Amino acid sequence: MKLSLSRLVLLPLTLAAGACAHSAGTAPHEMSAAEHQAAAQNEDQQAGGHEAQYDANARQSTVSCKPSRGRVCWTAWENPTKEHNVSAAEHHELAAKHRAASKELADAEARECAGLSDEDRDVSPFARGADISSVAQLKEDKRVGKASVSREAGATIVFRAAPGLTAEWLQRIVDCHLARNSAVGHDMPEMSYCPLVPRGAQAKVHSSGDGFAVDVRSDDAETAAEIWKRAQQLSIKP
Numbered sequence: 001m002k003l004s005l006s007r008l009v010l011l012p013l014t015l016a017a018g019a020c021a022h023s024a025g026t027a028p029h030e031m032s033a034a035e036h037q038a039a040a041q042n043e044d045q046q047a048g049g050h051e052a053q054y055d056a057n058a059r060q061s062t063v064s065c066k067p068s069r070g071r072v073c074w075t076a077w078e079n080p081t082k083e084h085n086v087s088a089a090e091h092h093e094l095a096a097k098h099r100a101a102s103k104e105l106a107d108a109e110a111r112e113c114a115g116l117s118d119e120d121r122d123v124s125p126f127a128r129g130a131d132i133s134s135v136a137q138l139k140e141d142k143r144v145g146k147a148s149v150s151r152e153a154g155a156t157i158v159f160r161a162a163p164g165l166t167a168e169w170l171q172r173i174v175d176c177h178l179a180r181n182s183a184v185g186h187d188m189p190e191m192s193y194c195p196l197v198p199r200g201a202q203a204k205v206h207s208s209g210d211g212f213a214v215d216v217r218s219d220d221a222e223t224a225a226e227i228w229k230r231a232q233q234l235s236i237k238p
Contacts, residue, residue, distance in 0.1 A: 026097035028104045029199070032185030036102035040095040047091035054084040105183040113176040120173050121180070124194040125214075126157065129235030134158045137228050138215055154217035154224045155195055155231030161211050170212050171205040178203060195230040198223045 025031065031039065060080040065073045113121045126132070140153040159170065177196045181188070186199045195216045196203060200223045203216045216231070218224045 026094060026101055028101040028108075029182055031098075031101070033102040033105040033183045035185065036098040036105070040098035040102070043091045043095035043098065047088040047095065050084040050088035050091065054081045054088065055079070056085075105179075109176075109179045109183040112172070112179040116173060116176055121176055124177055124191060124196065125159070125170065125173050126194050126196070126234055128159070131160050131162050132157060132234055132236045133160050133211055135231045135234055135236065137231075138217055138224075140217070152221075152224055152228065153219075154201075154215065154227040156213050156215050157195070157231055157234065158208050158211050158213045165212065167205050167207050167212050170214070171203075174203045174205060174214060193230055193233055193235075195227040197230075198226045201227060 026036075026039075028036075056079070058079050058081045059077045062076050062078055063073050064076060065071065067073050135158075136156045137152060138154045138156045139150050141148045142151045143149075159165070174196065177194075178201065181191075181197050181201075186197055188194075188197055191197045195201065198218070200218045200220050201216055202218060203214055205212055205214050207213075216227050218227060
């Protein structure tokens with residue numbers, strides 16, 4: 001069976017489109033859980049397009065050498081659509097990776113938020129302006145060669161010691177929101193005040209006098225600046 005000229009012309013175009021699929025990021029924190037699911041569906045659709053162009057019975061003759069004295073150039077048969085089969089498998093593999101990443105994000109959210117009340121899970125702790133006593137820029141020392149350089153790393157937000165609140169429980173609430181933000185996505189205009197929302201934010205709770213301090217930081221300079229910007233906008237009640 002030979003392919004028509006029009007079908008052969010389609011080969012380089014569709015294969016080039018398939019090659020672009022490899023640029024998609026499949027690491028869990030590169031997208032939200034929903035975005036990973038959408039990406040997986042897109043990969044499956046592209047795989048289906050390649051599968052439709054693959055013909056297991058297609059054959060095309062080729063000669064693999066140039067004739068010369070004492071050398072026979074035998075004719076070989078190959079499937080001119082085989083690359084579509086390869087591309088379909090690659091797209092299915094990417095789809096599987098996106099679905100695995102989506103599940104990892106969802107599982108992390110479920111694990112980190114287990115045991116919390118609906119209110120603590122749904123409302124950012126940084127919405128509790130009446131329980132926040134102070135905000136300060138977080139600075140860290142960074143080694144540059146033999147020297148130590150101070151860098152702006154984010155913000156330290158101090159909570160008053162509310163009844164029932166412990167450092168361990170506040171850490172659980174913070175970890176839940178970090179996991180939830182990763183699963184839901186970091187583009188949340190309604191949470192523009194929350195320093196836990198920016199991608200790459202990390203948070204550590206520790207006791208501080210008669211309250212609890214939350215160090216929200218990032219290794220990325222832009223993210224650290226965004227954390228500090230949000231911290232300065234928190235509603236703090238005296």
